[in-house]
Amino acid sequence: MLKLILARLVFMAAAGLLLLTFLFGLFHAIPGDPARLIAGDSAPEALVQSIRQAYGLDQPLMTQYTTYMGRVLHGDFGLSNFSRQPVLKIVMPRLLNTAKLAGWSMLLAMSLSLLLGSLSAMYWDRPLDRGITAFSLAGICTPIFVTGILGLYFFGVHLRWLPIGGMTSWKHYILPVLTLGLAQAAGFTRMVRACMIDALGRDFITTARAKGVPERVIVFKHGLRNALLPIITFFGLGLGHMLGGAAVAESIFNWPGLGRLMVDSILTRDLPLTQGCIFFFAMVFILVNLVVDLLYRWADPRIAHD
Amino acid sequence: MKSYAKMATAATLAASTLLPMSVRGEDAKPQMGGELVVTGQLDKTMFPGRNTDAGGMDVYLNACENLVEMAADRTIKPVLAKSWTMSDDLKTVTFHLNEGIQFHDGTPFNAEAVAFVFNEALAKKFLYVSLLEGLEKVVADSEYQVSFKLSKPSAALIPNLAYRTMCIFSPAAYKATGEEGLGSKIVGTGPFVMSEFAKGEYVLFKRNDKYWQKGKPYLDSIRILFVPEVTTRVAMLESGDVDRAQGVPDFDIPRLSGEDTLKVATIPSLQQNYVVINNLKKPLDDARVRQALNYAIDKAGIVKSVFAGTGATLSQAPTLTPGVFGFTDMREPGKDTIFAYDLDKAKDLLKQAGYDDRNGDKVLENAQGEPLSLKLWTRKAGKGEYQIAQLVQTFLEKLGIKTELTVLESATFSASLSLGPQEAKYDLALLAWTIPTADPDEPMMYMTHTKAWKPAGANRMFFSNPETDRLAEAAHAEPDTKKRAEYVRQWMAELLKQAPVIYLPTVNLTEAYRTYVHGAKYLPAGTYDATQAWIDKAAKEEQGISR
Numbered sequence A: 001m002l003k004l005i006l007a008r009l010v011f012m013a014a015a016g017l018l019l020l021t022f023l024f025g026l027f028h029a030i031p032g033d034p035a036r037l038i039a040g041d042s043a044p045e046a047l048v049q050s051i052r053q054a055y056g057l058d059q060p061l062m063t064q065y066t067t068y069m070g071r072v073l074h075g076d077f078g079l080s081n082f083s084r085q086p087v088l089k090i091v092m093p094r095l096l097n098t099a100k101l102a103g104w105s106m107l108l109a110m111s112l113s114l115l116l117g118s119l120s121a122m123y124w125d126r127p128l129d130r131g132i133t134a135f136s137l138a139g140i141c142t143p144i145f146v147t148g149i150l151g152l153y154f155f156g157v158h159l160r161w162l163p164i165g166g167m168t169s170w171k172h173y174i175l176p177v178l179t180l181g182l183a184q185a186a187g188f189t190r191m192v193r194a195c196m197i198d199a200l201g202r203d204f205i206t207t208a209r210a211k212g213v214p215e216r217v218i219v220f221k222h223g224l225r226n227a228l229l230p231i232i233t234f235f236g237l238g239l240g241h242m243l244g245g246a247a248v249a250e251s252i253f254n255w256p257g258l259g260r261l262m263v264d265s266i267l268t269r270d271l272p273l274t275q276g277c278i279f280f281f282a283m284v285f286i287l288v289n290l291v292v293d294l295l296y297r298w299a300d301p302r303i304a305h306d
Numbered sequence B: 001m002k003s004y005a006k007m008a009t010a011a012t013l014a015a016s017t018l019l020p021m022s023v024r025g026e027d028a029k030p031q032m033g034g035e036l037v038v039t040g041q042l043d044k045t046m047f048p049g050r051n052t053d054a055g056g057m058d059v060y061l062n063a064c065e066n067l068v069e070m071a072a073d074r075t076i077k078p079v080l081a082k083s084w085t086m087s088d089d090l091k092t093v094t095f096h097l098n099e100g101i102q103f104h105d106g107t108p109f110n111a112e113a114v115a116f117v118f119n120e121a122l123a124k125k126f127l128y129v130s131l132l133e134g135l136e137k138v139v140a141d142s143e144y145q146v147s148f149k150l151s152k153p154s155a156a157l158i159p160n161l162a163y164r165t166m167c168i169f170s171p172a173a174y175k176a177t178g179e180e181g182l183g184s185k186i187v188g189t190g191p192f193v194m195s196e197f198a199k200g201e202y203v204l205f206k207r208n209d210k211y212w213q214k215g216k217p218y219l220d221s222i223r224i225l226f227v228p229e230v231t232t233r234v235a236m237l238e239s240g241d242v243d244r245a246q247g248v249p250d251f252d253i254p255r256l257s258g259e260d261t262l263k264v265a266t267i268p269s270l271q272q273n274y275v276v277i278n279n280l281k282k283p284l285d286d287a288r289v290r291q292a293l294n295y296a297i298d299k300a301g302i303v304k305s306v307f308a309g310t311g312a313t314l315s316q317a318p319t320l321t322p323g324v325f326g327f328t329d330m331r332e333p334g335k336d337t338i339f340a341y342d343l344d345k346a347k348d349l350l351k352q353a354g355y356d357d358r359n360g361d362k363v364l365e366n367a368q369g370e371p372l373s374l375k376l377w378t379r380k381a382g383k384g385e386y387q388i389a390q391l392v393q394t395f396l397e398k399l400g401i402k403t404e405l406t407v408l409e410s411a412t413f414s415a416s417l418s419l420g421p422q423e424a425k426y427d428l429a430l431l432a433w434t435i436p437t438a439d440p441d442e443p444m445m446y447m448t449h450t451k452a453w454k455p456a457g458a459n460r461m462f463f464s465n466p467e468t469d470r471l472a473e474a475a476h477a478e479p480d481t482k483k484r485a486e487y488v489r490q491w492m493a494e495l496l497k498q499a500p501v502i503y504l505p506t507v508n509l510t511e512a513y514r515t516y517v518h519g520a521k522y523l524p525a526g527t528y529d530a531t532q533a534w535i536d537k538a539a540k541e542e543q544g545i546s547r
Helices: A002-029 A034-039 A045-054 A061-073 A087-122 A127-141 A144-158 A171-200 A203-211 A215-252 A258-267 A271-299 A301-305 B004-014 B054-060 B111-124 B157-161 B171-184 B230-239 B250-257 B287-295 B299-306 B343-352 B385-399 B410-416 B441-447 B466-477 B481-498 B537-542
Strands: B035-040 B068-070 B076-078 B081-086 B092-097 B135-142 B145-150 B192-198 B202-207 B221-226 B244-246 B262-277 B373-379 B402-408 B428-434 B501-514
Touching: A002 A061, A002 A271, A034 A045, A034 B410, A087 A127, A087 A171, A087 A215, A087 A258, A087 A271, A127 A171, A144 A171, A144 A215, A144 B230, A171 A215, A203 A215, A215 A258, A215 A271, A215 B230, A258 A271, A271 A301, B035 B054, B035 B230, B068 B157, B076 B081, B092 B111, B111 B135, B111 B145, B111 B171, B192 B221, B230 B244, B230 B250, B230 B501, B250 B262, B250 B501, B262 B287, B262 B385, B287 B343, B287 B385, B287 B481, B287 B501, B299 B385, B299 B501, B343 B385, B373 B385, B373 B410, B385 B402, B385 B428, B385 B501, B402 B410, B441 B466, B466 B481
Parallel strands: B035 B221, B035 B244, B373 B402, B373 B428
Antiparallel strands: B068 B076, B081 B092, B092 B145, B135 B145, B192 B202, B202 B221, B244 B501, B262 B428, B262 B501
C-alpha cells in the first residue's frame, strides 16, 4: 500500500514537470505576444520592449525555460504577468474555492445517483424507473449554462430566495452546487442503474432472496457493494469532468475558482499563471486517481491480495 | 507667465460640444453613510502605472487623486494642484499644490512626491509614458511648488495629467513595497482607503476620515465586485445584490428601463469602431478606393442590427468623438453621418480608380481583368465586433469586392496587428480606437502620423500624408486654444479627403443602477467615479434591499 502511494507520488512529480515543459512549448508555439497584451494594443514598440526586458521575455527560450524550471523545483511558480502577484498566492485560494464547489457538488451527485440509480434498478422498467430515466436524460442533455442561468433568474431574481454571485455565505453555495451536482448526478444515475441491474441479476442475489433477506438489505448491501467497482471508476473520472464544468459554473455564479482563473489566464497569455493553474489541476486529478485506486482495494479486497 | 487656467476656460468656449456624461441627483441633499456595491473588472494589477484599463481606473480612482481633473464641461479643474502657470517659452509648467494633505500611510503630499511619481514613470516606462511625450523631468522647486520641464511646448500636457492613470500614489509605499505592493494595495490621498482585496472577487474601500476635502465623502464604503459574466451582472442588479452594473447588453435595455427601481443610462463613449485599411497595398493606396469603401458601408444599418438602435451613435467626424477638444461636426448638410451610405457614389469612385464589372459576374475587375478581392480580419471580442465585421463583408460584396473574412483569437489578432509595414499581412482589419484623455493629440500624433507607423506607434494603416502630419505637429505645439482648434478642424477635413480608414459608429456605454444611488459619474472614457456618490436610505429600504 505504502509502496503504491510512494510510486504514485513520484509519478505525480514526473508528470507535473513534463506537463510544465509541454505547456511552455505550447505557449511559445501559438501566436500572441504577452508583452504586447500587457502594454495594450496601441502601445509603442519601445514600451513593449521594456516590458519584455522587465519580465525576462526577451531572453532566449532555453534560458527562460531553465530559469523557470529551476524556480519551480524550489517551489516558486513566478509572478503573474498581469497582476504581478506570486502565482502560488493567486492559485492556492482559488484551488480551495474550486475544491469546495466541486466537493459539495460531487457529494450531492454521488449520494443522489446512488439512491436514484439503485431505486431505478430495483423498479426496473416500472414507472419510477422511467421517471428517473427521464430526469437523468434531461440532465445529461441540458448544458450547465442553461440550467445555471434559469436557476439564477428564477431563484435569485424572481423569487429572491438565493443570492446570485460570490461565495460569502452558505446560501451562496446552493445554486452552483445544485446546478453542477444535479448535472453530474444525471450522468452518474445512468451508470449506477446499469451496474445495479447487472449486479441484481447475479446468482447470489437470487440466493439471498430465496433465504428471505429483506429487499432493502439485498439492494443496498449486497447489490451495491458488488456494483461499486465500476461506479468508483466512473466517479473518479466524473470529478475530472466536474472540474471542467466548474469553469462554466464559476463564470455564471461568479465563483472565484480556479477554472475561471485558468480560462482568463490563457486568453491573456499569462504563461506563469496558466502553468500554475494547469499544474495544480493535473495534480488534483492524479491525486483523485490515487484515491480511486485505494478505494478499489477497500471495495474489493481481492485486488490488494493480487 | 501666462495663466493656464484662463486658457483652459477658453477651451470650453472653443469646444463646440459639451462632454456628454451621466450625472445624477445633484439637486437633492446628500445623505451620509452606507455602502455602495457596484460591479467592476480588474484584469491586471491595481498599480496605475501598469493598468490603464477603464476597469482598473474605476478601482484606483477611489484612493488615488490627480493634480487636475477634467470636469463635465471639459474644463480643467484643480484637485491636488491649486493653480498652475506656464513660462513664456511654454516649456515649463509650474504647479502650486494644496498644502496639508497626507497620503493614507501618513506621509505628506508635497512637490517631492509629485516629482518622484513622474520621474519614476519616465524612468520605469509606466504604460502612460507615450502621453507624456516631450516631458524631460519634473523638479520640486519648493515644498509645494513643482515644475514640469518640457523639451518642446505641448498643449496636451495638462489635459493628459487629468487622465486618471496619472494619479499621485505614495512614494513611501512604493519604495517599501514596489509595483507589486501597490498592485494589490493602492495608497494615495483619495477620499477612500483601500481596506480589503481578494483577487478576482472584490475590493473594498473605506471612508478616509482624514480626507482633505472637509465633509466628503458621503459613503462609508464602496465595494467593487468583479463579475465578468454580463448575464450574472444584470441578474445581480435586478435581485438587489449590487447597486450598479456596467456594460448592460443593448438588448436588455428595454426590459430594464421598464423597472421602477432601476435607471438605465446610455452615453456616447470616446471609442469609435473603424476598419484599418492597409494603405500600402494596391489598390488601397488610392484615396478614391478608400473613400468608396467608406461610402459602401450602411452605418445606420449597423447601429440598428448590431446595437439594437441604441448601443452606438453614428459618427459625426473622422476619428474624434463629441467631447474631444476641437471636435467639429463634419457631416455634409442633411446627412446623419460622415460618408453616409451611398452605393452609387462608391461604385462611381471605384470606376474612376479603374475598377468596373467588366464581365457581368457582379465582381469588380481592373483593366487587366483581375477581380478586386480583399482580406478582412476580425476577432471575437469587444462590443459586437464580429457582427460588424460580418456586415462590412456583406456591404463590400454588394459593392462588388470579394471579401474574405478571417476570425482570429484575440491574442493572435493583437500580435498580428502589431507588425511593421513589411510583415503586416492584412488588407482590412476591424478595430476600435479610444481617446481616453479627450484630447486630440494622441489621434493626431500617435494614431495617424507618419512617424507613428507600427511598430513605433499605433498607425496600423501605414497612412502617410504630409498635410495631416503638418497640421498635427502645429496643433501639438500650439498653446492658443482657438488656433489649436482650427488646426484640429483642418486636420479632420483632410482626413475626410484621405479616408485612411473606414469610419464606423461610436460605441455607447450603458450602465444600469438602482434609483436610490445619487451623485455618481459615468464618464465617456468609460470610468465610473462614485467618490461623491450617496445613497437615499429611505428609498433603498422601500425597495426591500437590506444589505
